Amino acid sequence: MPSDFIYLASTSPRRQELLAQIGVRFELLLPDPDEDAEALEAFRPGESPTRYVERVTLAKAAAARQRQARRALPPAPILAADTTVAIGGRILAKPADDADACRMLTELAGRTHRVLTAVAVVRGPRIEHRINVSRVSFARMSAAEIARYVASGEPRGKAGGYAIQGMVARFVRRIEGSHSGIMGLPLYETAQLLRDDGSPPPATR
Numbered sequence: 001m002p003s004d005f006i007y008l009a010s011t012s013p014r015r016q017e018l019l020a021q022i023g024v025r026f027e028l029l030l031p032d033p034d035e036d037a038e039a040l041e042a043f044r045p046g047e048s049p050t051r052y053v054e055r056v057t058l059a060k061a062a063a064a065r066q067r068q069a070r071r072a073l074p075p076a077p078i079l080a081a082d083t084t085v086a087i088g089g090r091i092l093a094k095p096a097d098d099a100d101a102c103r104m105l106t107e108l109a110g111r112t113h114r115v116l117t118a119v120a121v122v123r124g125p126r127i128e129h130r131i132n133v134s135r136v137s138f139a140r141m142s143a144a145e146i147a148r149y150v151a152s153g154e155p156r157g158k159a160g161g162y163a164i165q166g167m168v169a170r171f172v173r174r175i176e177g178s179h180s181g182i183m184g185l186p187l188y189e190t191a192q193l194l195r196d197d198g199s200p201p202p203a204t205r
């Protein structure tokens, strides 16, 4: 029988909004203070962006499953995701600081890059996942435009140093793929993985 709610193992406010957008009922299952969430996201030399985003997502899902057991929470599926920006085979993570965001945006301006988001759903011992890959083409941006965008604070905490849902949209010439996937949670793939999980129970008469 499908569960009438799921656990969302994500600190990302965008993922919370996106899941709510398709009417999924969820509770947050966030890391304990002593969990090293950043260690999960360390790069391994030579790893492809696809393999990287898949590995990190599965690791986030497995960590959340352990958390659920540790806290003796009621059973329900758990959803985890990771978003990675890749250009020319290289991964751009979340910028360390504003200078790093400037460097990333300078690299992305006037070019097309990929945004990969993997989403995983844990049900007991099983983990299923899907990967969405989108292409985003940015117009040229002058150094002053990049500096102004970085000063807005929007790049902080975002893979590749930008938010498609934000002010940078004025420089987005074209996207191919999934807008929600670029924002952090591809809703088509998510709904496929969840099927009826997270739907409210049918009204009783």
Ligand SMILES: Cc1cn([C@H]2C[C@H](O)[C@@H](COP(=O)(O)OP(=O)(O)OP(=O)(O)O)O2)c(=O)[nH]c1=O
Residues within 6 Å of the ligand: 009, 010, 011, 012, 013, 014, 015, 041, 060, 081, 082, 083, 084, 085, 094, 115, 157, 158, 159, 160, 162, 163, 164, 165, 182, 183, 184
């Ligand atoms: C490319 C892009 C990323 N992002 C965000 C989504 C994610 O929050 C973030 C990528 O970082 P992630 O490491 O995928 O996620 P997170 O650390 O924010 O949250 P958690 O691991 O707890 O689930 O970048 C946007 O909001 N808009 C965009 O256009």
